[in-house]
Amino acid sequence: MSIVEELESEVRSYCRTWPTEFKEAHGAILTDTSGREFIDFFSGAGTLNYGHNNDLLKQPLIDYLTSNGVTHGLDMTTSAKTEFLEVFRSRILTPRGLPHKVQFPGPTGTNAVEAALKLVRKVSGRPNVVAFTNAFHGMSLGSLALTGNADKRAGAGVPLDHVLRVPYDGFDPDVDGLALLDRMLSDGGSGLDRPGAVVVETVQGEGGVNVARVEWLQELSDLCRRHELLLVVDDVQMGCGRTGAFFSFEEAGIVPDVICLSKSISGYGLPMALVLLRPELDVWRPGEHNGTFRGNNLAFVTGAAALRAYWSDSTLEKSTGDLADQVRERLTRLAGSVGADVSVRGRGLVQGLRFAHAPTAAAVGRRAFELGLLVETSGPRDEVLKLLPPLTVDGARLDAGLTVLERAVRELA
Numbered sequence: 052m053s054i055v056e057e058l059e060s061e062v063r064s065y066c067r068t069w070p071t072e073f074k075e076a077h078g079a080i081l082t083d084t085s086g087r088e089f090i091d092f093f094s095g096a097g098t099l100n101y102g103h104n105n106d107l108l109k110q111p112l113i114d115y116l117t118s119n120g121v122t123h124g125l126d127m128t129t130s131a132k133t134e135f136l137e138v139f140r141s142r143i144l145t146p147r148g149l150p151h152k153v154q155f156p157g158p159t160g161t162n163a164v165e166a167a168l169k170l171v172r173k174v175s176g177r178p179n180v181v182a183f184t185n186a187f188h189g190m191s192l193g194s195l196a197l198t199g200n201a202d203k204r205a206g207a208g209v210p211l212d213h214v215l216r217v218p219y220d221g222f223d224p225d226v227d228g229l230a231l232l233d234r235m236l237s238d239g240g241s242g243l244d245r246p247g248a249v250v251v252e253t254v255q256g257e258g259g260v261n262v263a264r265v266e267w268l269q270e271l272s273d274l275c276r277r278h279e280l281l282l283v284v285d286d287v288q289m290g291c292g293r294t295g296a297f298f299s300f301e302e303a304g305i306v307p308d309v310i311c312l313s314k315s316i317s318g319y320g321l322p323m324a325l326v327l328l329r330p331e332l333d334v335w336r337p338g339e340h341n342g343t344f345r346g347n348n349l350a351f352v353t354g355a356a357a358l359r360a361y362w363s364d365s366t367l368e369k370s371t372g373d374l375a376d377q378v379r380e381r382l383t384r385l386a387g388s389v390g391a392d393v394s395v396r397g398r399g400l401v402q403g404l405r406f407a408h409a410p411t412a413a414a415v416g417r418r419a420f421e422l423g424l425l426v427e428t429s430g431p432r433d434e435v436l437k438l439l440p441p442l443t444v445d446g447a448r449l450d451a452g453l454t455v456l457e458r459a460v461r462e463l464a
């Protein structure tokens with residue numbers, strides 16, 4: 052028995068999915084202690100959009116460490132923070148005309164969602180928030196209340212309330228969730244306690260790679276404006292270029308009131324999260340939402356380097372589109388040749404293979420691992436294989452990974 056099995060809590064999960072000991076990682080490759088290489092179509096669940104140990108980010112980090120740059124300083128002003136904010140404004144906010152201010156919550160995705168929730172409740176004065184079927188927003192109590200998955204919710208141990216659940220785009224072909232919500236909000240007899248905000252993902256990653264149509268997102272944005280609801284986009288997984296543009300909502304041309312970012316914002320897999328809020332929503336009192344790890348300076352350094360390296364022009368966005376076409380094409384061909392059991396879904400470089408017979412997805416994932424590829428499942432029944440290769444993967448490696456996947460699917464589907 053390894054020390055992991057012996058000592059680490061039963062709650063552990065990915066080490067069960069991929070039972071080996073990883074030692075090194077670079078780009079789209081993870082290497083285990085026996086020297087075996089795995090192509091990474093997981094990318095830390097969207098944390099490693101620029102690949103493992105990206106050299107363009109590593110050197111600035113090494114230089115910062117070598118020069119005794121401040122590593123921890125709560126939210127004190129440091130050179131690293133100042134520089135990150137400068138670069139974030141010049142590369143991301145200003146070019147998109149976004150007036151938003153930046154809040155540093157604790158360094159995880161759920162920390163960003165909790166901060167956003169607290170803020171929209173404070174601003175609106177209303178405790179209820181709209182969330183969608185199959186949403187995933189994190190594991191702490193506020194964000195878990197927004198999350199749809201029954202197994203995850205069952206772990207809470209206390210009531211998960213103050214959330215109004217609405218069908219996401221495509222949840223049920225016969226139900227228009229937004230039309231229903233609109234109608235309920237418009238009718239004083241509906242019995243609905245008015246919510247203050249809506250929290251949404253543009254593509255539900257954990258929920259099974261469910262893609263909201265652009266028109267649906269626009270309709271949601273209109274609905275929020277008409278009914279004076281604050282719109283929060285949780286871009287923790289789909290932001291930082293995963294769908295092509297830096298923010299996943301750009302394609303829809305909407306501007307959320309609040310935006311949550313984490314996962315790939317540091318670019319290097321270092322913990323970091325941001326809440327972006329319209330200036331008029333910035334009603335926080337100093338220190339009202341606190342936390343020891345709100346300014347991860349090492350993450351500021353790599354985050355600024357990533358924005359400089361990849362978001363000074365549209366090169367990455369274009370290449371993501373090209374790679375997405377490559378993935379989409381091969382998956383569509385594969386699904387077509389396997390039959391009705393398999394279908395393709397996704398946007399940009401988050402693409403999914405959905406299996407009508409749910410257990411096949413996990414079986415394919417296990418087989419892919421044996422063949423040297425990391426790819427995880429998502430969805431309420433783990434019925435969707437979710438492909439999240441690094442955005443910086445080269446076409447040949449991407450192809451090699453897809454070939455492994457194709458073989459696993461053909462063997463099992």
Ligand SMILES: *Cc1c(COP(=O)(O)O)cnc(C)c1O
Pocket residue numbers: 096159160161162164187188189190252256257285286287288289313314
């Ligand atoms: C991963 C994720 C979170 C939670 O992030 P953690 O860092 O795991 O707390 C929240 N929202 C979305 C959309 C995510 O994908």
